[in-house]
Amino acid sequence: MLDSLANSESIIRVAVLSGQFALVATAVLLAYAFLLRAALTLRQRRYTAFVGVWRPILAEAVSDGSQRHEPLPILKNRDLEFFLHEWNVTHDSIRGSAESRLNALAREVGVDERVWKMLDRRSIRHKLVATATLGHLGENRAWARISELVESRNTLLSLLAASALVQIDAELALPIVIPHMAEREDWPPARVATILRRAGPDAVSEPLAAAILAATPEKANRLLGYLDTCHLAVADDLTHRLLKHSDDDYIITALLRTLDNPRELPIVRRLVSHPRWHIRMLAAVALGRIGEPEDEAALIGLLSDEGWWVRYRAAQTLADFPFVTVERLEEIQAAQEDRYARDILEQVIAEETL
Amino acid sequence: MISEEFIHAAQWVFLGYFVFLNLGYMALNVIAMSSLRRYMQARGVDSLPSVYANFELPTSILVPAYNEEATITSSIRAMLQLKYPEFEVIVINDGSSDGTLARLIEEFELIPFPEAYRIRLQTQPVRTVYRSRVYPNLRIIDKANGGKADALNAGINAARFPLYCGVDADSVLQPDSLQRIVQPFLDDPNTVACGGTVRIANGCRVSGGFMEKIALPRNPLALLQVVEYLRAFLFGRLGWSPINALLIISGAFGLFKKETVIAAGGYRTDTVGEDMELVVRIHKMLRKEKRPYRITFVPDPICWTEVPEDLKTLKNQRQRWQHGLAESLTMNFRMMCNLRGGWVSWFAFPFMFLFEFLGPLLEVGGYLFFALAYLQGWISMEAYLAFMLVAIGLGILLSTSALLLEELSFHIYPRARHMAALFAVAILENFGYRQLNAFFRLLGLLRWMLGRKGSWGEMTRTARWSTPEPEKPPRSDEPQGIVTRVTE
Numbered sequence: 001m002l003d004s005l006a007n008s009e010s011i012i013r014v015a016v017l018s019g020q021f022a023l024v025a026t027a028v029l030l031a032y033a034f035l036l037r038a039a040l041t042l043r044q045r046r047y048t049a050f051v052g053v054w055r056p057i058l059a060e061a062v063s064d065g066s067q068r069h070e071p072l073p074i075l076k077n078r079d080l081e082f083f084l085h086e087w088n089v090t091h092d093s094i095r096g097s098a099e100s101r102l103n104a105l106a107r108e109v110g111v112d113e114r115v116w117k118m119l120d121r122r123s124i125r126h127k128l129v130a131t132a133t134l135g136h137l138g139e140n141r142a143w144a145r146i147s148e149l150v151e152s153r154n155t156l157l158s159l160l161a162a163s164a165l166v167q168i169d170a171e172l173a174l175p176i177v178i179p180h181m182a183e184r185e186d187w188p189p190a191r192v193a194t195i196l197r198r199a200g201p202d203a204v205s206e207p208l209a210a211a212i213l214a215a216t217p218e219k220a221n222r223l224l225g226y227l228d229t230c231h232l233a234v235a236d237d238l239t240h241r242l243l244k245h246s247d248d249d250y251i252i253t254a255l256l257r258t259l260d261n262p263r264e265l266p267i268v269r270r271l272v273s274h275p276r277w278h279i280r281m282l283a284a285v286a287l288g289r290i291g292e293p294e295d296e297a298a299l300i301g302l303l304s305d306e307g308w309w310v311r312y313r314a315a316q317t318l319a320d321f322p323f324v325t326v327e328r329l330e331e332i333q334a335a336q337e338d339r340y341a342r343d344i345l346e347q348v349i350a351e352e353t354l
Numbered sequence: 355m356i357s358e359e360f361i362h363a364a365q366w367v368f369l370g371y372f373v374f375l376n377l378g379y380m381a382l383n384v385i386a387m388s389s390l391r392r393y394m395q396a397r398g399v400d401s402l403p404s405v406y407a408n409f410e411l412p413t414s415i416l417v418p419a420y421n422e423e424a425t426i427t428s429s430i431r432a433m434l435q436l437k438y439p440e441f442e443v444i445v446i447n448d449g450s451s452d453g454t455l456a457r458l459i460e461e462f463e464l465i466p467f468p469e470a471y472r473i474r475l476q477t478q479p480v481r482t483v484y485r486s487r488v489y490p491n492l493r494i495i496d497k498a499n500g501g502k503a504d505a506l507n508a509g510i511n512a513a514r515f516p517l518y519c520g521v522d523a524d525s526v527l528q529p530d531s532l533q534r535i536v537q538p539f540l541d542d543p544n545t546v547a548c549g550g551t552v553r554i555a556n557g558c559r560v561s562g563g564f565m566e567k568i569a570l571p572r573n574p575l576a577l578l579q580v581v582e583y584l585r586a587f588l589f590g591r592l593g594w595s596p597i598n599a600l601l602i603i604s605g606a607f608g609l610f611k612k613e614t615v616i617a618a619g620g621y622r623t624d625t626v627g628e629d630m631e632l633v634v635r636i637h638k639m640l641r642k643e644k645r646p647y648r649i650t651f652v653p654d655p656i657c658w659t660e661v662p663e664d665l666k667t668l669k670n671q672r673q674r675w676q677h678g679l680a681e682s683l684t685m686n687f688r689m690m691c692n693l694r695g696g697w698v699s700w701f702a703f704p705f706m707f708l709f710e711f712l713g714p715l716l717e718v719g720g721y722l723f724f725a726l727a728y729l730q731g732w733i734s735m736e737a738y739l740a741f742m743l744v745a746i747g748l749g750i751l752l753s754t755s756a757l758l759l760e761e762l763s764f765h766i767y768p769r770a771r772h773m774a775a776l777f778a779v780a781i782l783e784n785f786g787y788r789q790l791n792a793f794f795r796l797l798g799l800l801r802w803m804l805g806r807k808g809s810w811g812e813m814t815r816t817a818r819w820s821t822p823e824p825e826k827p828p829r830s831d832e833p834q835g836i837v838t839r840v841t842e
Binding site: 011012014015016018019020021022023025026029030032033034036037040041124125128155156186188189190191308311312340343344346347350354 | 755773
């Protein structure tokens with residue numbers, strides 16, 4: 001073995017083989033890249049021709065489909081993907097009766113039936129487009145199939161499936177979807193909130209409140225982030241109950257961000273001296289929403305807090321109080337012995353007067 | 355007399371180096387291809403308008419500026435027009451000796467502002483903080499010169515928002531740059547840093563700070579760098595990202611979670627590779643603390659930069675990069691094959707060390723050895739040509755595969771002739787340019803070994819791609835700033 005390794009011929013053989021492999025592979029890649037570019041050019045031409053015909057039709061459907069007198073052109077199978085892209089993007093930017101007209105257009109050109117087949121394809125991209133489309137169409141018949149996709153390990157597909165279910169029937173969908181929202185760490189909160197907003201507070205309030213009350217602190221904390229998608233009364237009631245009974249920092253943090261009811265004032269005042277700085281900061285901000293003139297003293301106390309953000313938010317809250325004028329802020333500043341309190345007030349006064 | 359065994363061993367070492375280097379990159383290429391496929395799938399759906407609407411995290415854009423009077427105002431104007439719901443722009447004037455500050459003051463109607471500036475990271479003294487009367491989200495930190503890392507640390511101290519984006523003052527951004535780069539932070543709350551793809555602005559047309567027309571550079575040296583950047587970003591970065599082993603986020607455009615960077619100690623001011631060093635240190639810190647985290651990368655072309663068009667500037671740049679890489683790796687050498695280090699310690703770090711840190715030595719050494727061995731008659735012509743076939747053939751294969759990734763994804767260069775030109779470059783760059791680069795990097799490595807201090811050097815910028823701003827006379831009166839309140 002060592003002999004053969006030490007042999008010049010074996011080195012040359014390895015080198016030549018590697019070099020030949022590289023050159024052949026390069027040639028294959030080159031050919032593939034040129035084919036891709038040729039395909040792309042053809043596709044772009046087809047797309048330009050497609051949008052020339054179909055964009056006006058989609059626009060007409062969105063504005064008022066009744067104006068159309070000419071029969072619809074036949075949607076070729078090869079143009080289905082273009083149609084679905086244009087149709088979904090349009091759908092996502094409209095609300096109300098225009099949605100039904102857009103759905104009617106899709107059914108008229110036979111998209112609903114063709115999309116079913118896409119749902120069964122192995123390609124994730126096809127599944128994604130089909131799920132989004134069936135959701136927009138509010139296709140009841142797809143319920144069972146899309147419910148299965150909510151369980152998918154693919155984050156995007158499971159989220160789109162959840163969104164589609166909510167679009168088909170929000171009241172039926174939310175009891176299925178909300179437990180996933182609490183469980184799935186891979187679901188980005190921003191997207192989940194979009195789904196809940198789309199469902200509307202009527203559908204969201206009850207199942208979400210029930211799920212929060214039944215959840216462990218960790219899961220409740222995750223779900224509390226969506227509290228602002230509920231009806232105000234439901235959110236208020238839940239906030240009150242949880243603030244009264246929970247001492248979990250994460251839950252308190254989540255509640256302080258949204259609470260807006262003056263009846264929580266005694267609890268918020270207590271939280272102003274909480275050992276965690278971010279809770280003191282959020283309590284200062286909450287005082288800005290529900291506080292009274294007598295809370296000025298607590299906020300002045302926070303101007304000397306060890307945390308910059310606590311000082312800054314307390315100063316901002318003071319400045320935003322309708323009963324505190326710039327002159328009053330200057331008086332408070334002059335009375336402060338603590339340098340940090342004076343500095344932060346100076347900044348906020350400058351911001352106010354800029 | 356050199357023994358035959360030594361010659362054989364040396365041949366195997368150099369040949370093995372080239373084969374393993376390229377196999378390593380091909381493996382990255384495969385990972386990048388699969389990752390890019392998933393990304394492009396998701397991107398199609400993400401393009402629907404409402405998916406992320408209004409959920410983007412507030413972000414501070416930090417722009418360190420040193421003697422940038424020619425381009426600073428147009429860059430900042432472009433940044434102020436970014437499509438993003440809530441952001442602030444903080445320009446850190448790092449003791450510029452030209453009219454950078456005066457231009458900013460005049461253009462944006464800046465006034466000194468008594469900010470309660472917090473020192474969370476130690477920096478050179480801050481002289482004055484300015485705020486704009488016209489743009490409430492624009493602030494300028496005027497400080498004593500301390501280098502780019504020091505300026506970024508001062509910017510972090512002043513940043514209000516949980517994420518910050520470090521941007522070079524001469525970078526050209528896409529209007530949706532921030533929206534794109536913030537998405538990993540929305541998708542995964544454990545994300546602590548994200549890099550974006552940097553492309554070459556030479557040859558393009560930029561208007562008002564935004565990219566207007568994309569084209570290839572006419573300058574041959576810049577053209578050669580187009581393929582090099584594609585290789586570096588499309589699989590050099592994208593390949594490491596899915597296994598959470600990305601070690602470099604370009605200083606030209608990167609988004610970071612502010613508190614993580616502060617916990618890591620901010621940017622080190624004693625290295626010229628502060629961007630890479632910070633990323634490696636964040637890996638080290640979070641691995642040690644056993645905290646879940648992600649350092650990731652978005653392949654969208656979101657930032658454009660000018661590259662050197664002359665050999666002297668290119669040489670300086672490559673020496674500096676190699677110097678920075680050497681410093682970043684050696685300063686964090688405990689990451690090498692660390693038991694708790696995961697992919698970073700067992701793959702990315704050793705890979706960087708062997709192929710990027712020692713790479714120039716082995717590459718230049720390989721070329722010299724085979725040439726010398728042939729001239730001395732130690733090896734045959736056949737052996738010499740076979741070696742060149744491997745070195746050049748595998749290089750061409752790598753460059754071609756980077757172009758294929760581009761074809762599979764963004765098609766930034768629209769015309770077929772652009773693609774044909776790039777493929778020609780992918781082949782030609784292996785006959786001289788790549789070797790020259792290896793030589794420049796070797797010089798950088800030697801400078802680092804000799805303990806020479808790295809410096810930023812002079813970057814000759816032509817900015818021919820940018821439409822000029824109308825001339826405005828500089829203000830003669832030096833601003834009389836209020837002494838900024840400093841708190842700890």
